Amino acid sequence: MKIALIDNMNNNFFSFARYLRDLGQDAHLFIMPNMDKHFLPENDTFMDLSTVDWIHTWPFSVPKDWYFFCMFGKEKIRKLLSGYDLIVACGYALSYLAKANITVDVAIPYGSDIYDLTKYRQLCFAPTKLVQLLKDVTINQLVPYQIKAFQDAKVVAVNTEDNEQFKVLKDDFGVQAQDLGIPMIYLEQRQVCQNYQWLKSHDFVLMSHARHFWSVEQTKGKFSSDIKNNDRLIRAFAKFIKQTNFTKPILILFEYGPDVENSKSLIHELGIEAQVHWMNIMPRKEILHLLEYVHLGADQFLKGLCGIGGVVLEFFAKGVPVLTYGNGGIQNKKSFYHNAPIIEVLTETEILSALLEYEQDPQKYQALSKASLDWFNKKVGVNLVKNYLALFETLVINKGNKKAA
Numbered sequence: 001m002k003i004a005l006i007d008n009m010n011n012n013f014f015s016f017a018r019y020l021r022d023l024g025q026d027a028h029l030f031i032m033p034n035m036d037k038h039f040l041p042e043n044d045t046f047m048d049l050s051t052v053d054w055i056h057t058w059p060f061s062v063p064k065d066w067y068f069f070c071m072f073g074k075e076k077i078r079k080l081l082s083g084y085d086l087i088v089a090c091g092y093a094l095s096y097l098a099k100a101n102i103t104v105d106v107a108i109p110y111g112s113d114i115y116d117l118t119k120y121r122q123l124c125f126a127p128t129k130l131v132q133l134l135k136d137v138t139i140n141q142l143v144p145y146q147i148k149a150f151q152d153a154k155v156v157a158v159n160t161e162d163n164e165q166f167k168v169l170k171d172d173f174g175v176q177a178q179d180l181g182i183p184m185i186y187l188e189q190r191q192v193c194q195n196y197q198w199l200k201s202h203d204f205v206l207m208s209h210a211r212h213f214w215s216v217e218q219t220k221g222k223f224s225s226d227i228k229n230n231d232r233l234i235r236a237f238a239k240f241i242k243q244t245n246f247t248k249p250i251l252i253l254f255e256y257g258p259d260v261e262n263s264k265s266l267i268h269e270l271g272i273e274a275q276v277h278w279m280n281i282m283p284r285k286e287i288l289h290l291l292e293y294v295h296l297g298a299d300q301f302l303k304g305l306c307g308i309g310g311v312v313l314e315f316f317a318k319g320v321p322v323l324t325y326g327n328g329g330i331q332n333k334k335s336f337y338h339n340a341p342i343i344e345v346l347t348e349t350e351i352l353s354a355l356l357e358y359e360q361d362p363q364k365y366q367a368l369s370k371a372s373l374d375w376f377n378k379k380v381g382v383n384l385v386k387n388y389l390a391l392f393e394t395l396v397i398n399k400g401n402k403k404a405a
Contacts, residue, residue, distance in 0.1 A: 043283030062092035094149035212257035
């Protein structure tokens with residue numbers, strides 16, 4: 001099959017394409033020209049991408065080129081994709097495809113393309129906000145096509161059971177989603193990229209590479225799914241190092257997100273600067289190597305959202321037990337994350353208890369380490385892609401049906 005994967009948020013589709021190509025499929029990746037550099041393929045592989053002929057640039061910046069696309073680009077897109085058996089898409093690409101009357105076979109949204117890009121902006125006509133006004137006017141033009149793309153897609157693959165904001169698909173737009181997961185982590189044979197041997201001198205390494213987003217001034221009026229409540233982890237760690245018998249515990253954090261400075265101020269206030277190590281944002285290929293030296297991971301702590309995404313799956317891929325909040329997903333038999341081996345915590349007190357338990361019951365966490373890797377291999381790696389491939393084959397056979405069974 002010749003498969004087009006359009007947009008590459010979080011490098012999800014780059015991972016997906018490599019899995020598909022390993023299974024003998026002619027998968028091609030289309031990258032948005034204005035994609036955040038952090039999510040470009042070179043951040044996720046040690047391959048020489050100059051030798052790769054299956055990665056292409058989408059011919060329109062999104063949403064910047066919307067009006068130009070509407071006037072001159074629709075036929076170009078139809079010709080570009082005419083030779084593909086199957087189209088998989090996410091993000092802004094969905095609205096562009098809908099505008100060109102191209103039905104997406106499988107929509108695999110990543111989050112904000114559901115709860116943000118399907119909502120009209122309130123327009124502010126203040127002179128100081130002219131740039132934002134123009135962007136909001138443009139996005140309001142995309143909204144009906146974003147909704148139409150989801151409604152017309154033969155399959156929408158997303159976890160709506162554990163994410164309150166994703167339920168808009170069913171409740172407002174009548175879309176029945178399939179909870180298939182996203183094969184977002186591809187493990188390749190890697191070269192050694194950085195030397196993290198110095199971490200071996202620490203008898204307990206706790207790491208969180210989640211975005212720092214927790215303060216009142218930053219989170220007010222923002223989408224709740226962005227909130228990480230990182231301060232709870234920092235406060236719990238400060239209490240932990242006063243109680244533990246570990247001699248050199250360390251917390252690794254990343255300078256990523258609007259609350260980095262607030263987190264640094266909190267760490268200073270708590271007097272634990274010597275036990276916290278900050279790292280710059282790094283590509284996934286580096287993170288996966290760094291995780292070989294990490295004992296315990298942490299992501300986000302928020303009600304109303306299943307906190308199992310790219311960060312957690314990166315921990316799982318390296319067999320690192322992880323603290324996060326599952327919002328009932330691990331208990332829900334309908335959820336893709338049913339029985340995922342996370343350490344489910346929400347409050348500062350619960351995080352502290354888990355840190356203390358790691359020290360007191362190492363056998364439990366060794367078992368969790370193995371269970372994490374086993375769960376990844378069974379649910380998120382190549383086995384998940386094989387499930388998608390079976391779906392793709394059915395869709396191609398039944399090409400022309402409005403919806404997949």
